[in-house]
Amino acid sequence: MEKLLLQIQKNCVSGIILLLPLVVFFMILEKVWGFFQKYGDKFSQFLRLDKVLGPIASDVMGGVFLLVLIYFSGYLMQFSFLKRFTEWVDNKLMVFLPGYEKNKKLAEEKLAKEMGKPITDLPILLKAGEYWQPAHLIEENAAGNAVVFVPVAPSKDQGQIYIVSASDIKRLPDTTLGSLNESIKSMGKGILDFK
Incomplete structure (x- = not known):
């Protein structure tokens, strides 16, 4: 019986360790997507896309805004000040968000494989x-x-x-x-x- 309780405790702790980073990641993703969706909704109403596309117009415009922001962020990374600032933020996220570094590493490896680049560092x-x-x-x-x-x-x-x-x-x-x-x-x- 004691062995069974220890196994249940071990499985529960392992489950928490697995789920906590995923829950934090999806909460952040939900907040970020909500931000872009809100402005996408306003812009789609301004362009009257909500009349053509209906309720998905805010998602479409939010996605467009997100892609534009990602593109320009990549362009701005050429400047060393912004790169140092990003590294500083990255280091702080590693301290305060459990599992952030592991998820980041997995994403970088997947991106490197898709782009055919060797994985470094x-x-x-x-x-x-x-x-x-x-x-x-x-x-x-x-x-x-x-x-x-x-x-x-x-x-x-x-x-x-x-x-x-x-x-x-x-x-x-x-x-x-x-x-x-x-x-x-x-x-x-x-x-x-x-x-």
Whole structure:
């Protein structure tokens, strides 16, 4: 009986860990879509599209506004000030939204696959002699070489860049960059649990 209760407790905790990021993501998505739908509704009434398309006119115009905003945001990312600001916001979201970094990583990987780009800046372990060192995989080529960045603890932004054989790296697909960086900041605490 005690074993059954422990299993039920474990499943409930696992379920909460799985559902919490999804619930937060869909709540944010609902708020964002509601914002664009509200202005899409006003614009569709202004252009009299609501008479032609009916109630979906607000969705259509909201989608158009969202696509235009995404396009211009991508254009503005060419400016370094906005890129630094976006990275700052991204770091804050990773702190305050559980599961944000993992969902972002999955989205980036999916987008990279669809666009045919190699996935970069991944957490890895680099074989250095008899030991493994935490590092970031920056890029790889078809010749079997890889560029890696090895941070110097406790700073995640300072370190060395090496060109190594791809056979000397061990990928950590279940580990996020944030987890790796936190571990480096805390002098390696938690690295043994990385997979």
